[in-house]
Amino acid sequence: xxxxxxxxxxxxxxxxxxxxxxxxxxxxxxxxxxxxxxxxxxxxxxxxxxxxxxxxxxxxxxxxxxxxxxxxxxxxxxxxxxxxxxxxxxxxxxxxxxxxxxxxxxxxxxxxxxxxxxxxxxxxxxxxxxxxxxxxxxxxxxxxxxxxxxxxxxxxxxxxxxxxxxxxxxxxxxxxxxxxxxxxxxxxxxxxxxxxxx
Numbered sequence: 001x002x003x004x005x006x007x008x009x010x011x012x013x014x015x016x017x018x019x020x021x022x023x024x025x026x027x028x029x030x031x032x033x034x035x036x037x038x039x040x041x042x043x044x045x046x047x048x049x050x051x052x053x054x055x056x057x058x059x060x061x062x063x064x065x066x067x068x069x070x071x072x073x074x075x076x077x078x079x080x081x082x083x084x085x086x087x088x089x090x091x092x093x094x095x096x097x098x099x100x101x102x103x104x105x106x107x108x109x110x111x112x113x114x115x116x117x118x119x120x121x122x123x124x125x126x127x128x129x130x131x132x133x134x135x136x137x138x139x140x141x142x143x144x145x146x147x148x149x150x151x152x153x154x155x156x157x158x159x160x161x162x163x164x165x166x167x168x169x170x171x172x173x174x175x176x177x178x179x180x181x182x183x184x185x186x187x188x189x190x191x192x193x194x195x196x197x198x
Contacts, residue, residue, distance in 0.1 A: 027156045
């Protein structure tokens with residue numbers, strides 16, 4: 001009950017509501033708004049008191065803006081076509097957990113830093129867009145984070161993230177190909193599930 005009440009208070013604090021105006025949002029607004037809300041969670045004291053509740057809230061913030069099926073298809077490549085419906089569903093579920101936690105952990109490292117969005121450099125062609133951002137640190141080299149989005153049913157959804165030139169899809173696909181070759185797709189799903197329990 002306490003966990004539920006905390007989540008409801010946090011929803012109210014960040015102003016989270018059904019995206020009735022999502023169709024009119026630009027790719028830049030989708031990325032900036034979602035990132036700002038996640039950072040609000042990460043900068044709060046509650047994450048130290050209840051990390052799992054914070055991750056649940058972040059999951060709730062991120063999931064509507066990410067096309068997990070598109071990402072999963074790109075990650076598995078030919079393996080996607082040969083996978084059963086159950087395997088596809090299980091993979092999407094476990095990869096979603098992995099991605100949400102990875103995104104939250106990465107942003108937590110930069111929670112005290114400034115994030116700049118370069119709207120003038122955003123590339124948009126029909127239903128595909130790239131939103132460029134940069135984490136500006138007090139010391140050291142800035143970190144570039146580019147978000148690739150496409151339109152799905154009138155809403156902009158992320159299907160890849162590129163950090164300092166390294167694509168999330170390219171990075172994970174190479175890793176997953178090796179695991180599937182050694183363990184099969186069910187073995188990969190089991191490995192992701194075990195990792196997500198840590």
